[in-house]
Amino acid sequence: MPGRANKPVSPHMIARPPSKHRGAKLGIVRLDGRTLEARLLRYTRQALLDHLGPNPTVPQLAIVERIAWLELKCAMFDKRTAEGTFTKADNVVFLAVIGSLRRLYKELGLEKPGPKFSELLPKRRGGRPPGPKRAKQ
Numbered sequence: 001m002p003g004r005a006n007k008p009v010s011p012h013m014i015a016r017p018p019s020k021h022r023g024a025k026l027g028i029v030r031l032d033g034r035t036l037e038a039r040l041l042r043y044t045r046q047a048l049l050d051h052l053g054p055n056p057t058v059p060q061l062a063i064v065e066r067i068a069w070l071e072l073k074c075a076m077f078d079k080r081t082a083e084g085t086f087t088k089a090d091n092v093v094f095l096a097v098i099g100s101l102r103r104l105y106k107e108l109g110l111e112k113p114g115p116k117f118s119e120l121l122p123k124r125r126g127g128r129p130p131g132p133k134r135a136k137q
Contacts, residue, residue, distance in 0.1 A: 037072055044068040048108070063108050070101050 032038060048064045049056060056064070077094045080086045086094075 037075075040072055040075055041068050044071045052108075060108065063104055067101065067104050067108070070097050070104070073097050074101070 033042070045064055045068045048067060049061075052060055052064070074094070074097055077086065077090060077097070080090060
């Protein structure tokens with residue numbers, strides 16, 4: 001995306017080739033981009049970045065990444081609920097995830113930032129906003 005640094009904010013965003021050794025994991029979760037889970041992550045990230053506008057800060061990018069993963073966790077719990085395999089232990093974790101999401105969304109800001117005042121003024125030739133209209137004589 002234009003205007004963003006090429007460095008990943010989270011280790012989950014690092015794309016590494018799969019290991020040739022069976023069972024060799026680096027502790028970094030990788031999802032195949034075609035799975036439903038990976039598409040949900042991608043959609044959540046993009047929706048939040050669109051909400052933040054063109055120039056999110058590095059802390060905002062980190063919060064977006066955390067929110068995306070927690071939303072995925074919530075979706076997995078929703079699936080368990082629909083299948084009827086939701087347990088009491090799942091409920092405890094689910095409520096903790098919901099609380100974390102609430103705090104992260106509050107930190108990120110739920111309201112979409114409005115345009116700057118200078119962007120609201122119509123442009124005139126020469127780059128200045130138009131002055132007051134003069135009465136015809």
